[in-house]
């Protein structure tokens with residue numbers, strides 16, 4: 045696809061112990077690989093410096109660890125802040141592209157609930173949610189744990205980090221490649237949308 049349309053993509057994430065940060069970096073790498081994409085990683089504790097950047101973005105990818113079956117409290121603080129900084133200002137994120145990812149220690153760990161929470165959040169802002177777009181990776185006798193989308197999610201990217209391993213080794217490469225895929229896909233969808241708007245305006 046032509047790279048003539050530059051894209052601005054932000055990854056807003058929280059990570060208490062560094063594992064979800066690895067996933068966020070992978071999403072950013074994937075977006076960067078789409079070419080002509082300005083990618084910014086925004087940890088939620090620095091978001092106050094980045095509200096203008098987020099308002100300018102074509103796409104925002106949301107990521108949080110799953111804590112007690114939902115997005116971490118720190119990420120929820122960010123979500124709630126957008127009521128005032130984004131929603132009440134006239135819907136500054138309306139018609140932007142959105143997607144999400146989460147990481148937790150258990151295989152399921154109720155990650156689906158977090159992805160659903162992120163998708164509903166994006167919908168409240170009138171954003172266009174992009175799904176993962178990969179088939180389940182490890183669902184038959186010939187597949188392995190090394191395959192992308194090994195957790196079989198459709199709504200977004202999932203990662204699993206063993207509770208006794210640090211972010212130097214967890215989440216494993218398959219989950220980081222899954223996150224890279226999501227980043228690249230979101231950038232491409234954003235470009236298609238920007239190009240399409242230019243074509244019909």
Ligand SMILES: Cc1cc2nc3c(=O)[nH]c(=O)nc-3n(C[C@H](O)[C@H](O)[C@H](O)COP(=O)(O)O)c2cc1C
Pocket residue numbers: 058059060061062063064065109110111112113114147148149150151152153154205207
């Ligand atoms: C308060 C808390 C709650 C957690 N709840 C869950 C959970 O519901 N499901 C799960 O699989 N793991 C759970 N975990 C494990 C984390 O999701 C896991 O350690 C993850 O890799 C942390 O990511 P981070 O390093 O980016 O914070 C929990 C961890 C903490 C600290």
